[in-house]
Amino acid sequence: MTDDKGIIKEADPAVLHNLLRTMVLIRIFEEKIIEVYPMQDMKTPVHLYIGEEAVAAGVCAHLKKEDYVFTTHRSHGHCLAKGSDPEMLYAEFYGRISGCSKGKGGSMHPVDPENGILGTTAIVGGGIPIAVGTALASRMKKDGRISVTFFGDGASEEGTFHESLNFAALKQLPVVFICENNFSATTSPLSQRQPHENIAKKAGGYGIPGITVDGNNVLDVYDAAKAAVQRARQGKGPTLIECKTYRWKGHVGPDCDHEKGCRPMEDLNKWMKRCPVEMYKDLIINKGLITETDYMNLVKEIDAALDDSLKAAKQHPLPDTKELLKDVYYDKE
Amino acid sequence: MTDDKGIIKEADPAVLHNLLRTMVLIRIFEEKIIEVYPMQDMKTPVHLYIGEEAVAAGVCAHLKKEDYVFTTHRSHGHCLAKGSDPEMLYAEFYGRISGCSKGKGGSMHPVDPENGILGTTAIVGGGIPIAVGTALASRMKKDGRISVTFFGDGASEEGTFHESLNFAALKQLPVVFICENNFSATTSPLSQRQPHENIAKKAGGYGIPGITVDGNNVLDVYDAAKAAVQRARQGKGPTLIECKTYRWKGHVGPDCDHEKGCRPMEDLNKWMKRCPVEMYKDLIINKGLITETDYMNLVKEIDAALDDSLKAAKQHPLPDTKELLKDVYYDKE
Amino acid sequence: MPWTKVYIDKNELKDTLAREGLRGLSYRDALKEAQEQLLRDDESVFLLGEGVDDSGGIFGSTLGLWKEFGKDRVMDIPIAENGLTGVAIGAAIAGMKPVFIHMRMDFLPMCMDQIINHAAKWHYMTGGRVNVPLVIRSIIGRGWGSAAQHSQALHALFMHIPGLKIVVPSTPYDAKGLLIASVRDGNPVMFIEHRWVYDYIGYVPEETYTVPIGKGIVRRPGKDVTIVAISLMVYEAIKAAKTLEKMDIDVEIIDPRTLNPLDEELIIESVKKTGRLVIADVSCKTGGAGAEIACRVAESAFDYLKAPVKRVNFPDTPTPCSPSLEDAYYPDAETLVESVKGLF
Amino acid sequence: MPWTKVYIDKNELKDTLAREGLRGLSYRDALKEAQEQLLRDDESVFLLGEGVDDSGGIFGSTLGLWKEFGKDRVMDIPIAENGLTGVAIGAAIAGMKPVFIHMRMDFLPMCMDQIINHAAKWHYMTGGRVNVPLVIRSIIGRGWGSAAQHSQALHALFMHIPGLKIVVPSTPYDAKGLLIASVRDGNPVMFIEHRWVYDYIGYVPEETYTVPIGKGIVRRPGKDVTIVAISLMVYEAIKAAKTLEKMDIDVEIIDPRTLNPLDEELIIESVKKTGRLVIADVSCKTGGAGAEIACRVAESAFDYLKAPVKRVNFPDTPTPCSPSLEDAYYPDAETLVESVKGLF
Ligand SMILES: Cc1ncc(C[n+]2csc(CCOP(=O)(O)OP(=O)(O)O)c2C)c(N)n1
Ligand SMILES: Cc1ncc(C[n+]2csc(CCOP(=O)(O)OP(=O)(O)O)c2C)c(N)n1
Ligand SMILES: [Mg+2]
Ligand SMILES: [Mg+2]
Secondary structure (H helix, E strand, O other), X not given: OOOHHHHHHHOOHHHHXXXXXXXXXXXXXXXXXXXXXXXXXXXXXXXXXXXXXXXXXXXXXXXXXXXXXXXXXXXXXXXXXXXXXXXXXXXXXXXXXXXXXXXXXXXXXXXXXXXXXXXXXXXXXXXXXXXXXXXXXXXHHOOOOOEEEEEEOOHHHOHHHHHHHHHXXXXXXXXXXXXXXXXXXXXXXXXXXXXXXXXXXXXXXXXXXXXXXXXXXXXXXXXXXXXXXXXXXXXXXXXXXXXXXXXXXXXXXOOOHHHHOOOOHHHHHHHHHOOHHHHHHHHHHHXXXXXXXXXXXXXXXXXXXXXXXXXHHHHOOOOOHHHXXXXXXXXXX | OOXXXXXXXXXXXXXXXXXXXXXXXXXXXXXXXXXXXXXXXXXXXXXXOOXXXXXXXXXXXXXXXXXXXXXXXXXXXXXXXXXXXHHHHHHHHOOOOOOOOOOOOHHHXXXXXXXXXXXXXXXXXXXXXHHHHHHHHHHHHOOOOOEEEEEEOOHHHOHHHHHHHHHHHHHOOOEEEEEEEOOEEOOEEHHHOOOOOOHHXXXXXXXXXXXXXXXXXXXXXXXXXXXXXXHHHXXXXXXXXXXXXXXXXXXXXXXXXXXXXXXXXXXXXXXXXXXXXXXXXHHHHHOOOOOHHHHHHHHHHHHHHHHHHHHHHHHOOOOOHHHHHOOOOOOOO | XXXXXXXXXXXXXXXXXXXXXXOEEEHHHHHHHHHHHHHHHOOOEEXXXXXXXXXXXXXXXXXXXXXXXXXXXXXXXXXXXXXXXXXXXXXXXXXXXXXXXXXXXXXHHHHHHHHHHHHHHHHHHOOOOXXXXXXXXXXXXXXXXXXXXXXXXXXXXXXXXXXXXXXXXXXXXXXXXXXXXXXXXOOOEEEEEEHHHOOOEEEOOOOOOOOOOOOOEEEEOOXXXXXXXXXXXXXXXXXXXXXXXXXXOOEEEEXXXXXXXXXXXXXXXXXXXXXXXXXXXXXXXXXXXXXXXXXXXXXXXXXXXXXXXXXXXXXXXXXXXXXXXXXXHOOOHHHHXXXXXXXX | OOOOOOOOOHHHHHHHHHHHOOOEEEHHHHHHHHHHHHHHHOOOEEEEEOOOOOOOOOOOOOOOHHHHHXXXXXXXXXXXXXXXXXXXXXXXXXXXXXXXXXXXXXXXXXXXXXXXXXXXXXXXXXXXXXXXXOEEEEEEOOOOOOOOOOOOOOHHHHHOOOOOEEEOOOOHHHHHHHHHHHHHHOOOEEXXXXXXXXXXXXXXXXXXXXXXXXXXXXXXXXXXXXXXXXXXXXXXXXXXXHHHHHOOOOEEEEEOOEEEOEOHHHHHHHHHHHOOEEEEEEEEOOOOHHHHHHHHHHHHOHHHOOOOOEEEEEOOOOOOOOHHHHHHHOOOHHHHHHHHHOOO
16 A cells, blocks of 8 residues: 555545545445346346446546546446446436437447547457557547556456557557456456466566556555556556456346355455445545545435436436447448 | 587587587578579468578477477478478478378478477467467376477567467466567568567566577577476476577568568678577587588588478379368368 | 257147156256266366356356366366467367357457467368367357347358358257267367257257257248248247248248258258248348358259248347347247248 | 449550540559558548558558658558457547558458457447448458468458448459548448459549449449359459350349448349349358358349359368469359359
């Protein structure tokens, strides 16, 4: 853990508040999905991010609206942290025409161009090179944007990871690689897939910085991302940040897979004690930045807003079947 | 350069002689191709290995007949070093039915199961995982064989390189990765494709040894390969060896591409002064292992033998057109 | 014969099995049993794939197998489809018989290079000296908003690649018999399952047996129109045939079971008899298996055709997520009925 | 019209061009000119590919372009087809118009995932909010023992993937016009060239122009039989037509120019007139473009067909190396003549 006192002193209080807000937003956004999912009318495979919120929050705090972010099948946290409208996301998950992808994509394929999310792929490792491509475009267009790609430990095993790092390092592109190492890919443990646990070590092979941080400590993430984003903005090239974290829920769906025997319960307990939201909340209450009441109010406020979003989203209509054949091809006219 | 005196003292003189013999064999084998190629009847794209002979010779000196070797589009040197019959190779290049692949493969796809060459792919990076697979089979069957895969600097950019190293390191398989870094892929210089020149550095990311050697010094290669092969045989896992070397001829065909302006002539001149065959010959003459006359006799002997092989190969018949439809599917009966 | 007949009515099936004293097994368990027996009988067989040893066990089809055979022979792997296909090819040419399992067929484009450029061509490129006994199991997904990247059926692509065999079993009996045949075949075999068939039950003998690769089967004899139905569509075709029967249209249903080799003879014979052809598949229309089958008929049984050929497929769009669009996307027995009626 | 007519006789072509005061250009140079003009006119266009800036310049088709436009816009790349396709897609959705160039079509299986699962589906998955203006040029190789991994034509695979357009220009005029149209199209376009057409010369206007994607063309009007000829086979068809003319068989040749969208109307109209169809393609037979075209005709012009459809293709084998086998592998005008004769 870095000297969080240092960061806390340096950073703008608004930023510190926002870190909490973002994490709480992600947490409650997904808790609502868990609530409604058993009704069987949100027909999209949801990959919940609960337990990993500090990564999205800590990284996206440094990004401008126009910066590009690429997420994965586990998309909710990144979209929300980047500023996407919860109602539009819920609507998408309900397959509504008002969803961000007109109901065509679902939870695995959110899009939000206004917030720099140009689309999402659920092919493991698929989004990494695409983010390098937007970074290349930014370099060519000199538009000052940077690109961030979030991906899992599993994705770091795909050839595209290697090909992307090589190219980004070669061209010194403004891209930040955020590997969310939650030690599993579906239910397969990292130890059955990689020779060791330190994914950031790969960076050395490409001559770029590789940093490992505690992905449950939002200030650690914030700190590492700050340096990486700065490097990218200054044209100094890519950085690989590995955030060690843990997924509380099953790979897909609202259940806890530990109960099915997929992963050791003691792991979950250990990591739940290190809940990113709780840890950070306690820290900033300790530091006197907010009070327990402030926090309760924040939770209530977000909860109410998300209730409204969810309710509104559900009321939107499903796409007409005429939509089926549309959007296969782009048409200039 | 390692202490070659040490190696020279340690190693069996027969081995030291054989290193020279192998390199001379490869060199003259290809010089004969250069001679006959303008007649336009050897209709197969030849990727010449001249200038890089020390790598194949130094590595294969440690291999048993039953060990597996995977080569690439630039295949001649590895096949010869592994013990393939020159006549069978020439016959293949002439598209003869007596060729190692019945004329169906040509120079890019030699096969020689008796010598551990189970087939060859000319897809860049394609053979790396296949070698990991034979190593996996050896581990499962406990047959004591090891696998060696030769590939270029270009191939180290493909995703399969990463995927192969990860899996081999994970399972600690008996495989040796030999990267022949000749600083180019077709005519594209390494500097346009990778952020730095040290491919062996990648090994660190997988927690396996990565060694860079002078690929024009056959004793250096021999030395590094010895340790790697030992590791593999002892079940200690894979090694990546990067051999820095240089291709004298064009990417494909018998011409010198420097004359076409593809690469700087001074590079060629520099590397020709470091001819692997000449350097080694001089060294062992200096050390009193052979005389200049021994060398001349060796050259003559090999030259004559290869003349015979080439002549014989050309006299074999072309495949009957009935062959066209055969061998698409394996048939147990 | 209860092993060739496809029962739509579960009670009818149960009765038949009970009456004949036969064992019923789900498609999922038939696959599992085949693998279990293969692993037991042949040391060179091993399974590999993402999650083969986990608590899901590839939708149950490999569930718990690692307990008997160990994690070396029921091997979880990194997420690296192309590299691992290369690894499997390497193991295969060195004498092993790997079965590489993909939870979704959508992930195969990742390893197309090793499949198309390597596995398929290896035997030919080596002049027949080295063969690749590799089976690639993959499952076609469907429903619950699986969307564009988790519900593709790409078997047609492989039909264009000489050197591959393609197997599309629709019944538990065939799933087991064809999987055993595939593993023993000695060639790279694309073994393509449909997730929606996993729960179907049918007669499956306990012993080891093979169903020959390259032989289709008549699922229902009929005289008025031939439906060539692939994979899940066999079931829709049977339902459609029942409806059409009431309209006095007697449907012959052919389940090709393998797409390469394709049992052209069986199809041609049927069309010669019926004069009408509808092909029902579980993938997009253009460039699909239906095109090839129709073309073969237009080449070889042209004189017997009394009506245009028809295809029943998904539309040429990626799979949408929304339930309203998913509903519209997938054809079913009704679509087939309409299509057949159009031929009279 | 000299820009639609295909001349087999070089002198006839020269005379025509001279008489009409028109400029002749090779297919290779037509491609180069198109790219040159695109690069000049539109800052968002850039080329990338292995060797685009080298002394070969992709068989001359990009030769020296880096000198005017720099190595950022004529960009050599690492050998990493899948990753770099992803990079190109990323650049495309961020507003650039990349042209990714592959010296051999055989390397596309390496990047199938980014093509099939990403480029093709992106527009649909995003509900039409983001499009992918990406052109992928690839070249079909042939001859000199190129063998199994350096001579494949895989355009048929892409026909099965909704979201892609597929362009197969056969003439210099079309090469230029279709490349410009492709780059401006806004969709992922598979632009497929044949190495053996590179030297062919034809009329090519100096100015920028487009040939519409989705429009085929009649290369030779005729009344007895329709040959749909793809890519290089257009030339073989023209030669075959000359031979057949002497036998009083009047061939209509259709060059579809694009395979998706396919100009079905043009083909159907022709078959309605001639009643006979032969499809000639530069790839393996099973599951090829010919199957789709034949099937469309069997669906839509069945009543007009007077004879079975026929396909002229490579056999269903990998490409062999030996000259004796290569000779046997490739069909030509003669094969076409035989095939057509069989229909009468
Ligand atoms: C190419 C590919 N292979 C397999 C899958 C199936 N799959 C979906 S998510 C997943 C695990 C991904 O693990 P990781 O990258 O660590 O992300 P996490 O789910 O842990 O966030 C797998 C194997 C896929 N979507 N794409
Ligand atoms: C996947 C793939 N992409 C491109 C090619 C074309 N190609 C053939 S050899 C070659 C260069 C290979 O360079 P390297 O691996 O360094 O080997 P070298 O030729 O230098 O020995 C290329 C790009 C190919 N054969 N396969
Ligand atoms: Mg993970
Ligand atoms: Mg090289």
